Structure formats: structure tokens, C-alpha cells
Amino acid sequence: MDIQDKVVLITGASGGIGLATARLFAEAGAKVALAARSADTLTTIVNELHEQHREAIAVPTDLRNKDAIEALVDRVFQQYGRIDILINNAGQTVLGNVADVDIDQFRQIFELNVLGPVEAMQAIIPKMRQNGGGLIINVSSIVTKMHLPAISAYAATKAALNMISDTAREELASENIRITTMLPRATATNFGKNSLATPKTNQLRPPQGGPEPDSAEAVAQKILEAARNEPHEQYMDR
Known part of the structure; x- marks a missing residue:
């Protein structure tokens, strides 16, 4: 998709990947919400x-x-008359092994990481239908392709988002609504610092090692690339 003058709604846009993406898309000529x-x-x-x-x-x-999500979509549509791209980026993690992860916190991140994107899609899809199509980019994680201790709850929410993306892609193809799943690696943001924890899990840390984290700007570049090329899945090294 040509990004110039497109209306792009970005969730989780106050920092990290979302902020870098908002700046980059605006620089590319998009109208960003x-x-x-x-x-x-x-x-x-x-x-x-x-x-x-x-x-x-x-x-x-x-x-x-x-209700807030529906109001968000209505506000953007009222301002611009269309929404060309939705970037479902908002998310949070919780640390904890399967045996003792806090279930209330698991439920909390499920609401944000899974139900939030679905509700945003449900609010935006009718608007995209009115305008003949659109693109939805769901920001998942490469951890959905791995098995790492202490972050199973987060990985599970993102794996659910992957399946939702894959299924919606098939369901919406005939209506010209395309779905891309973005799978970042470890990224140098405050995401880890903002993870939920309890006194029992506060000392847990995700596995260390591997390559240096990507910058938020590098991930934003890949999201922009995904918006232009619209692959089914976008990885950092492809």
C-alpha cells in the first residue's frame, strides 16, 4: 500500500514501538491517530x-x-472519513511460570493483548467495508514460535492473536481487508519494566542471551515495510 495520505490508527502509541511507528508513518506522509x-x-x-x-x-x-475502543474508531472516522490501516500494537506482559503465574494478571493481559485487538478489529472492519477495504497489522511476538520459561502467559496471548489474524485473513479476503502479523524479537523499550508481577514472581527474569535487542525504530521500519508490502507475516530478519 502507498502510505502517503493514508489514515493510520496506532494503539499503544505513547511509547516504545507504537511511538516509533507513529513518528515513522507520519514522516512517510500518513495521517496518524x-x-x-x-x-x-x-x-x-x-x-x-x-x-x-x-x-x-x-x-x-x-x-x-x-466502549472506549468503539468511541476511538468513531472519533478517527469522524475526523478523516476513513481508516486505511489499523496497527494493533498495545500490549503488556506478565512474568510467571505456568505452575504459579497469577491468574488475575493473566486474565488482565489477555484482555489487553487479545480481546482489545479483536474489539478494535470488530469496530474497524465495518468502516473498512464502507471504504472498499483496508489493512490490519496485529503486533505479535517471535516468542510465539519458541518455548521460553517465565513468559508462557504472554506468549499464549500472542499465539492467540496469531490464530485470530490467520483466520480473519481468510474470512475477510473477499472484502479486500488484509491482515498482517508482525513478529518482533526482543526490543529495547520499557516493555519489560512495565510487566506485571507479584512478590512471588518479581525476581523472575525472561531468559537472557541471544542477539542484542532491536531498537523500537528498527521494528517501526519493519512495520512500515509490512504496510507497504502486506505479507501474511513480517519478521525482523526478512
């Missing part, structure tokens, strides 16, 4: 983009709230 819980942070980012003569709006949204 930024969604996250932090209104002040989003306002600062949008003001920064406006100073660079980029088109952007901020829509503070709790991605665990179905």
Missing part, C-alpha cells in the same frame, strides 16, 4: 508532530474497554 491511556503523553507527541507539519490526532483510550 494515536491511541493510549496517557492523554498528556499523547498530546505532547501530537504537538511534536504538528511542529513538523505532520497530520496527527490524539485519542486517549483504555484498550481494555470495549
Whole structure:
């Protein structure tokens, strides 16, 4: 897809991969709508983009709230009359071995990592149908292709998102609504610091070693590449 003048809705846009993606898509000529819980942070980012003569709006949204998600989509559609690309990026992790992961926290990240993207898709798909199609990029993780201690709950939520993406791709193909799954590797953001933990799991750490983490900007470049080329799956090394 040609990104110039396209309307792109990015969730989890207040930091990390989401922020880097918002900046990059705006630089590429897209009209970006930024969604996250932090209104002040989003306002600062949008003001920064406006100073660079980029088109952007901020829509503070709790991605665990179905009504808020529907209001977000309506607000963007009201502003621009269409939504060409949805980037489901908002997410969180919880540390814990299968034997003792906190179930309430597991449920909490399931709501954000799985139900939030599904509800965003359900809100946006009718709008995309009105406009003859669109692209949805669901940000998953390479850990769904691995078996790593302490992050099984997070990997499970992202594996569920993979299956949703694969199935929706088949269901929506005839309506010109395309689905891409983005699978980042370890990324140098505050994602790990923002993970949920309990006193019992607070000392756990994801497995160490392997290559240096990618920068958020490097992941954003791959997301932009995915938007332009629309593969079924986008990896960092392809």
C-alpha cells in the first residue's frame, strides 16, 4: 500500500514501538491517530508532530474497554472519513511460570493483548467495508514460535492473536481487508519494566542471551515495510 495520505490508527502509541511507528508513518506522509491511556503523553507527541507539519490526532483510550475502543474508531472516522490501516500494537506482559503465574494478571493481559485487538478489529472492519477495504497489522511476538520459561502467559496471548489474524485473513479476503502479523524479537523499550508481577514472581527474569535487542525504530521500519508490502507475516530478519 502507498502510505502517503493514508489514515493510520496506532494503539499503544505513547511509547516504545507504537511511538516509533507513529513518528515513522507520519514522516512517510500518513495521517496518524494515536491511541493510549496517557492523554498528556499523547498530546505532547501530537504537538511534536504538528511542529513538523505532520497530520496527527490524539485519542486517549483504555484498550481494555470495549466502549472506549468503539468511541476511538468513531472519533478517527469522524475526523478523516476513513481508516486505511489499523496497527494493533498495545500490549503488556506478565512474568510467571505456568505452575504459579497469577491468574488475575493473566486474565488482565489477555484482555489487553487479545480481546482489545479483536474489539478494535470488530469496530474497524465495518468502516473498512464502507471504504472498499483496508489493512490490519496485529503486533505479535517471535516468542510465539519458541518455548521460553517465565513468559508462557504472554506468549499464549500472542499465539492467540496469531490464530485470530490467520483466520480473519481468510474470512475477510473477499472484502479486500488484509491482515498482517508482525513478529518482533526482543526490543529495547520499557516493555519489560512495565510487566506485571507479584512478590512471588518479581525476581523472575525472561531468559537472557541471544542477539542484542532491536531498537523500537528498527521494528517501526519493519512495520512500515509490512504496510507497504502486506505479507501474511513480517519478521525482523526478512
